[in-house]
Amino acid sequence: MAQRSPPSGLPRRRRLLVENIGALREAFRGVRHRYPFTIDAIVILPDHLHCVWTLPPGDADFSTRWRLIKAAFARGIAAGERLSERRQRTGERGIWQRRFWEHAIRDAADLSRHVDYIHHNPVKHGHADRVVDGPYSSFHRYIERGVYPPDWAAGSAVRGVSFE
Incomplete structure (x- = not known):
């Protein structure tokens, strides 16, 4: 596998997600138990993540x-994390921003574009040479279901979609 590791020059806080993948999985698992949602697509990079969720009918409480x-x-x-004075004052922890980007999927084509964008993200940010090499991605589940071939490479499929 041609997976690239997070650049060692990245500050530790910028590698928190992949260095603490178990804690992140447990956080998702615990919240899903109390507040159900389906993860339709997800990718976890060293310093950020993207995902598409489906909430139960009549529930729009992403926040x-x-x-x-x-x-x-x-x-x-929390045990090993150092917080700046500003982060202590604002209640921010680790890499989390106070806000998140939310988009209501309009139709099947919109969903497909966003899922493609999510799966292409490890390549876009230089963490993998090929989409299939991204270790923390729902792309592998999509391959198993026959949605994507293992050598899928996004190309123009992700144009016009941006979470940044």
């Missing part, structure tokens, strides 16, 4: 879920 995931992850890694 509570994200708040709880962030808090659970922060508790899971």
